[in-house]
């Protein structure tokens with residue numbers, strides 16, 4: 520499939536102004552996306568759980584303008600924010616071909632996150648998916664009546680051009696991104712909802728508690744991180760491994776084998792970090808507390824029948840994944856054993872969610 524289907528015919532309606540508000544969640548990858556080619560094409564497929572609590576709410580207001588360039592103001596948590604603007608302008612440049620109305624309006628973007636500011640939680644997935652949905656609502660207001668399926672597919676396509684992992688935030692449950700022979704309708708161009716019928720009940724209500732180990736600025740930006748995979752000595756093998764892991768994960772998701780799930784998910788997280796440790800330049804993104812938490816999880820699994828496991832993004836925070844039936848035990852384990860390794864004792868309880876919501 521190519522991108523032509525996302526280029527609209529002239530819009531039938533005219534509209535002077537309006538606004539739309541969407542809330543869109545973050546997601547946590549089980550098989551990781553790490554490495555891309557231009558523009559935002561992943562080097563390997565990935566699969567994630569969509570979260571519920573961690574979300575960005577974005578209000579996009581627009582009014583007709585006579586200028587011939589992009590005009591956009593960004594307000595973050597109620598304050599005018601100049602640092603996000605270049606990223607939004609780059610995004611507008613990338614998607615203008617697919618949303619030819621972008622220079623016709625003056626835009627105001629007001630955005631807030633449900634999670635604490637600078638918590639080290641990636642907000643690009645929730646932020647870019649929320650913005651893509653707002654822009655799709657504008658397109659719809661201009662008279663494009665897309666089917667429900669096409670509306671979300673194009674939103675995912677646009678979100679990908681803002682941030683790769685954002686294209687997995689458009690649907691609830693499990694979402695994949697990247698072409699894979701066993702994944703039905705999979706594409707490098709947009710995220711695709713994972714077939715519900717192929718998922719064992721245990722994985723439909725998984726929890727994710729995010730332990731905030733390091734709330735500082737990202738040590739390595741994702742763009743720099745992905746670039747480290749170019750010319751990386753182990754990259755080719757890693758991309759093959761990710762493809763294999765997708766196939767393995769598919770049978771695990773079907774059978775409900777939580778022990779196999781633990782092995783695969785933890786290995787994916789450590790492989791992501793191993794790739795960063797062996798790139799040029801090299802980075803260690805875990806902190807001493809990240810390792811303390813990992814060791815305590817391993818010890819806990821030895822001593823109990825727990826199915827608690829961890830995954831990591833490109834940072835020091837730890838995502839704890841566990842089945843719903845174990846949530847009470849895990850919560851008390853966090854309180855008594857893990858909380859002490861979090862910055863200011865902070866963590867966020869989240870779980871698999873249903874996907875974005877149109878608020879107005």
Ligand code: DP6
Pocket residue numbers: 547548550551552553559565641643681682683684685741742745791832833
């Ligand atoms: C480690 O989606 O943030 O979280 O496409 O450059 O915006 P860009 O990168 P981004 O990369 C996320 C990488 C990851 C793994 C994952 O979510 O799959």
